[in-house]
Amino acid sequence: MKQVIHRKLSSNYLRLSLIFLLTFSTSLFAQEGDPVVGKSLFNANCIACHKLDKKMTGPALRKVESRLADAEGLDREWLYQWIKNSIGLVKSGDAYANKIYNEYNGAAMTSFPTLTNEDIDNILAYTNSEPTAAPPVAPGTVATSSTSSEGGISNKIILGALGLLFALLAGALFLVNKTLTNFAEAKGVVLAESPKRTPIWKAFIQNQFLVFVTVIGLMLASGYFVYGYFMQVGINQGYEPVQPIHYSHRIHAGDNGIDCKFCHSSSRVSKNAGIPSLNVCMNCHKSIYEVAPETQAEGLAEYGVDYNLEIKKLYDAVGWDDAEQKYTGKTSPVKWIQIHKLPDFAYFNHSQHVIVGGVECQTCHGPVEDMEIVSQHSPLTMGWCINCHRETDVKVKDNAYYTKIHEQLYKKYGKENFTAAQMGGLECGKCHY
């Protein structure tokens, strides 16, 4: 059934495009399109596989028309056919169509039967445009970075100048004072001598009570600090190691709003949240080979990182040849540095908290979406775990597992919500085995 409908549909498309062809056939040749309309069409239809200046899933398209005309002697008519029904062209035995089909390992280009010739003209007009868009950005980045660095230098100069000014002022005051004293001496004015007083430290030593209180105070203070020091041993809150690839959670989770569990997918089913394997990165980064110019500029300016170089690091690790658009097979796994470490004797299960408990990742990991480099947000101590278990109500709604237990608890205690602790979440063996 479905197939019939499908066939009908496609025949409809064919018919439609035929009508279009007939209607516009007179105005087909030498049509110059509108590059602005073309750009939006390009972004809507082509950008998943093509770039203007770079080979991706498909070839680079800048000046594709003239290139084809020069090298292969193919006209725009060929392009219409190709874009509207590339597979048909390949099957028809067209020499260049087959050549390009084989060059891309038999990956056929998606057919766009809905595009009119006019649309295609517009797109081609866009591809024929000169590469003017890029240069203005590049100087811009340089400019912004240079101004910012200039700003830094000028600040220092201002500060230095101010410092010098103050030094001069102080020197002047001293000189004035000295001169005035000289005058006074010369005039014979006798300056009043201050009476001799016991030095404060002597007075302090003589006051035994004060010494006693101070010593106690000092001891308490040092005790406090020593205790504080020892209590933070083994707690790595704020631990922010430099990672082999500068991966910005701020960009991915923050700016792009990618869900945490999209990449850390095993947190749904496993005790480990899992660091995504590199093939997960490549799902997007196969086509995102460089960041937007503004982002690049921001990275250089604020974090001193060339994001594009970091993407290159990913390609090296996963063995992706960006120029050839294929995997080389040479991989070098990334050795990330673990940030959140629980001791071996503590059992923690991500899926229990993420799926069953519905706890937000940020509850424990902090505002990761704002972190350029992830650091350990929580202390990860037992007290911290227990505290949350004491305060958090278990999500029993719509979970058949809890139906009976909740009913019994409700009968016994007459209340609706129960914390993890009340459900046995504080027992040693729940986490230590």
Add this chain to the structure above:
Amino acid sequence: MSSNKKYWKSVEELKDSSIVETLKQNEFVQEIPTDEFLGDKDTLEASSTTRRDFLKYVGFSTAAASLAACEGPVVKSIPYVVQPDRIVPGVANYYATTIANGFDFASVLVKTREGRPIKIENNTLAATNGSANARVNASVLDLYDSLRVQGPMKGGNAISWSDFDSETTQALNSLKDSGKQIVLLTQTYASPSTSKLVSEFTEKYGNVNHVVYDAISESAALDAYQAMYGERGLANYDFSKAMTIVSVGADFLGDWQGGGFDSGYSNGRIPTNGKMSRHIQFESNMSLAGANADKRVPLTPTQQKLALAQLHSLIVGGSVNANDLPAKIKDAVQKTASELIKAGSNGVLVTGIQDVNAQTVVLEINTKLGSKAFDPKTPIKTRQGNNKAVQTLIADMKAGKVGAVIMSGVNPMYTLPNASDFAEGLKNTTLSVAFTSKEDETASVVQYIAAAPHYLESWGDVELKKGHFALMQPTIRPLFDTRQFQEVLLKWNENDVSLNDYIKSTWKQSILNGGSFNQALHDGVFVNNTASVNVTSEEVEQVEAPASNAARTLAASATSKGLELTLYSKVGMGDGQQANNPWLQEFPDPISRTSWDNYLTVSKADATAWNIVNENDSTGALNGSYVTLKLGETTLKNVPVIIQPGQAKGSVGLAFGYGRTSGLKDEMKTGVNAFTLYKDFNTTQNISIEPAGGMHEFACVQLQNTLMGRGDIIKETTLEIFNTYDSQDRKNGWNRIPMVSLNHVETPVTSPEVDLWDEFDRSIGHHFNLSIDLNACTGCGACVIACHAENNVPVVGKEEIRRSRDMHWLRIDRYYSSEETFAEDDSKKEGFSGLFGDNGSLGGFGELEDPADNPQVAFQPVMCQHCNHAPCETVCPVAATAHGRQGQNHMAYNRCVGTRYCANNCPYKVRRFNWFRYNGNDEFDYHMNNDLGRMVINPDVTVRSRGVMEKCSMCIQKTQKTILDAKRDGRVIKDGEFQTACSAACSNGAMVFGDINDKESKVAKLLEDDRMYHLLEYVGTKPNVQYHTKVRNTSEA
């Protein structure tokens, strides 16, 4: 009733109780050996370190250590580059596969974590194919054996597989027309595709002779079956269908005819509707089957033959002269015969006598009885060895008729009694190849060692029983540069298909009958009774034919010439191919409770006559005399002796599988090689014995963890009493709840008024209970190894076991009791007056139980009882052990400071102390001391360090996982989902685990059972482990 019986764990306990007394008072037998460094005054004084210096050092090192600890180590975390679809870090995957190592055949489920197989479990879809025994459970550790051969070798040097291929193919081709035999000497594969490969190989190279060789042969039974039914196989038995089971020398709960009969047996042993099966055992060694029997008649192998012949004449007819039998045995035989006749089709008889006539007699008797348990139509295929063919092969080799010997899965240089003949014969061959995973005894005498993979890295198929097929699939990529025998056969046959494609096509052609291969692979098993695999040129087997009157010939052959030795295999070691497996070495034998050894078992009477002693030293460790065994020209020196209650007088026993010399670590080179006495593949031999000097040190856990004289830890009764009286009957109650006096009123100990503690509400959520049925437990020990694997229990080695420092979380206690009937025990006990004198209880108990007699045996698996009122919890100074409301007694290792107070206060002696760090410690060079061996560690369970107490956790990691899975799926947990490692491993139904708050669950119903009792109920600990009173069917039908 039950409490009147006296139980004892060893002969020593009866003989001289002073050691036992000492041990009772001492939970930890050995003090911390401070004497070693403090005892020697001279050294102490000569030392330049003063006390003040010492304190300084301590201070500095403490400060340095704490400073060093301030910085956490940098831990790298390396994800996959491309993560395989099925692998999610932290989530286990299960694969169905089959073990077929020539001795053990079973369908299993393999648990893998992050691509590493870490545990073997039973494949519940494959109920017909036996289940994983202790050895199969331990087989996962063999995969990570650090002594595995890592690639093909020639003359001790590594070569490449391509060189191996070209050189061997050349040699084979040159032999093709030489007129010399090419011999494939293999284990029993029972594999349709391997048979097909071999026949293709035969076609290609001509003069090929495939000899199947079982290290421990069942050839006599195979020959008898073949003579009667025309097909090579073993009759199948389903003991669940039998009400009267008679065994003459067959340890059918052990490894008899491939094993795997115990679950059916246990099925019929649980008294339901007042009925249970009756089991009569005639045997010389105390075997597992004998230990479980209702009536056990100890007799020598010769007498066994006579008894069997007489049984035959009494049941089938004929006149056999069995006058040589002692009157008592003769009487027993006659009674047994009448019981079998009465049982008719409900009766079954089996024998383990390695004699084609004896086996024929059994087939005749079972046919005559029309036994329902006897199933000759689906023969067992897992033993196919042929004694005659092997003997002929050795003769041919010596005569120079053999050009090439290609061995796979066999180790003849270890398992052949005439290994030297074999070695001599090998010298006459131009090509000798051994497919092996170890540099074993045979590997050292062949030209080529073809490194073979472990079964968890292999493809394969097995026909376990006729029409019952199983598939073997790899669960991990080969760890080393190995190749299967079948893969190399494919190469030699110049067939380019891969082995799995080959198996797939074989199955599609002849087995699947249109079924899906993927489904079969998923299930691991496939049943098709009409399947037949085309194998051409099946050679005419050289078969030993039974005599025309088998029974008479059998009786005539029963002539004894002195002391009779019965060779047997232990459930913990089998034929010895897993000798480098530390779990199995440390596994205590169910009967003797001795690990790390084999030994000669001798009856008490014989031992006294030969002046052989067993004695315990002050720590409770067992020592035994050495003897020298002589069989013709062969002598076996320094065989240690254990005095075995129940051993037939005039007979001795010795286990196979020990005394390996190569391919294993020095620690594992234990025991003596019994195969040297395995002349003519006969397990019974006439030997002579000579005392040798010196005492052997055993690692026997028999006397360890004594129960403070609380003998009534085990409860048992007879079927008669069980059916007649109520369990709480005031006089004859067989499972009475102990009474205590409350305000001078007798109150059951279970009532809340007599409780010291306040009961705490456990009715909400889960409340776990483990039920252990002493009737269904055969003592096989699969649970012990399963527990080891699941819980990362360390191996401590022989010396530590001797010091009572074994780490088994689950032990199977074995108790002996003497009298045939309770009445005899009772009447004597009633007659006691006072402590001393003739009727004194002190000496009287000793007389009461004469170990030389035939004791009754009971097995009792004991693990942490998870008491609701746990004595350990109240004494822990740091609250490291605490109770959970799900009924589990928790142990927080990180909190434990090692006072060992809890272990001292535990009435069940189930707590284990880590005296050392057993992982990554060269002193304990077992699997946890190398990276390969550590791959078996379960990542969900902490590896304990030195100085902490540990014990059974009731597999809390498993129960928690089950709960979490249900929560995540948002569903109610079904009965049977909760499992512990032991309950999952127990295929006998002896261990049932579950939630008693689920009133419909099996375990909740078992809690209400009449037979249910708790260990040492009167202590009032309220354990969460239930036991079910053992019922013996002693009434003669």
